[in-house]
Amino acid sequence: MKKWLFSVGIVGVVVLSFSAGASAASTLERIQASLNHGITFLLDGSAWTPKDANGNKAVPISYQGTTYVPLRAVAEATGAEVTFDPVKQQIAITTTNNKESTPSEPGQRRAFSDQTVKHIKNYANSGVTRNKEELLFGETQYNEAFVVTDVNVAKTDFGFTVPTGTKRIGVLIGYKDNEDDLIRKANYTILDSKGSSVASGKVEDGKVVSNEIVTNGETKFTVVFESGSTSSAGAGYIIWDESWVEN
Secondary structure (H helix, E strand, C coil), X not given: CCCCCECCCCXXXXXXXCCXXXXXXXXXXXXXXXXXXXXXXXXXXXXXXXXXXXXXXXXXXXXXXXXXXXXXXXXXXXXCEEEEECCCCEEEEECHHHCCCCCCXXXXXXXXXXXXXXXXXXXXXXXXXXXXXXXXXXXXXXXXXXXXXXXCXXXXXXXXXXXXXXXXXXXXXXXXXCCCCCCCEEEEEEEECCCCEEEEEEEECCEEEEEEEXXXXXXXXXXXXXXXXXXXXXXXXXXXXXXXXXX
């Protein structure tokens, strides 16, 4: 859930703008507090005004050095859901990250993203890149990719995982040899968690190739690159833009 950003240098404590009901009278304690009209708010860097359930401005309350703001207004502005059980006198907050995702329809494809694939660093010089210059292949500009550098005659690799229940994967594989003007090719192999090859082939310098993989229940894969270069100059990629998982 996004951070709540306040433009005041005090502790931010939140209270809920629900009516408590007569049954909660024994748990209520009367206090003297002040509405603080001088406090303003920033949400993701932009001015924001908390509002109650009727759409009216909800003014923060200052009490004994602590500022209180309506929980529902803040929570919903940051992507959470808030419900109140008047019988139990219980507030429930559900964040976006903890919500159960709606099951996808069988055969539905989802693009590679931070939500669908995770990087495994088998090799130190591997990771995720969003470098535009690096991801320009010919006249096609890609945006995100797994990458491993130092591709040469010694094999280099990285791993990635896909969600449980994924039945097929489509991957766009790229390679660049930045050593000299020679046009080389790289061999690639994709292995499952048991070390069995599920896809392999060659990709030319500055080119991309696609593969479709049947997972057979596997969720963890390793991509191995090897080129004919004797130095550490090449880089192998799985480009997210045209890669996908299918359940």
